[in-house]
Amino acid sequence: MPDGQRADARRNYTRILAVAEEEVSAHGAAASLEQIARTAGVGSATVRRHFPTRRALLEAVSGKRIEALCVRARDLTGEGDSRAALLEWLSEVVAYSVSARGLAEALSYDGAGADPVYENSCSAALEEAADPLLRRAIKDGAVATNVTVADLITLVVGIVLATEHHPDPATRADHLFHLAVAGLSPQR
Known part of the structure; x- marks a missing residue:
């Protein structure tokens, strides 16, 4: 405002x-x-x-939640195991997105990016806050070098949107997130 x-x-x-x-x-x-x-x-x-747009409204509604996730990313930067810190933050983004209806939609990409007036400020804020977490995990060899925060947010959005109508969306989203992190290979 x-x-x-x-x-x-x-x-x-x-x-x-x-x-x-x-x-x-x-x-x-x-x-x-x-x-x-x-x-x-x-x-x-x-x-x-x-x-002026539904996205603008969703971003305003999600503003406090986004700020809390940004603060959490900064708090986790430099903490212990870099992969564990990144995964803890991403798990919190999943949980927050499931509990805060509309947040996944506010984080999703809609192709309006050509006009900066309609830039996705929620995703941009999360990307900026989580970038040091991801860079540290990449530097430590704990995450592939071609992974971006935008990739991770897109993965979270996909999981949350795919599970929003499930009888227990939080449990299902958490399961799918951990499946994506672990991959399809059996644990040894």
Whole structure:
């Protein structure tokens, strides 16, 4: 929200965001923008003025969660085993994404990247925060050199979106994440 907004516009933004958090929590990324506007007591044009795209709304709703994941990545950087630290963080991203409906959608890539106004700020923040974790694991030989944080976030998003309608999405997503990490070969 731009600081130069009028007081009523700031109040509208705050009210819309609070309602959007509840709607996204209840309905995920498919939350109705019209319902958000009605519940917030504003017109749909006001919602679209503050959040020109669904992604912009999801990113705003996910902002606190994304910041917590960024802080956690920084906390884990330099901790013990570099592979274990990276996998712990990724496991937390999976768990957070499963519990925070709409977060996986906010992290997904939609091809809008040509216009920086629509850049995926959630993924960009996570990529920046986790890059030192990944670089350390690569340097230690614990992760392949061609892996990127963007690859890992895409993997997490795929797992979370694929399991969101499962009766126990958290357990299923965790299982698939660990399967992806371990690979298909039997453990020896």
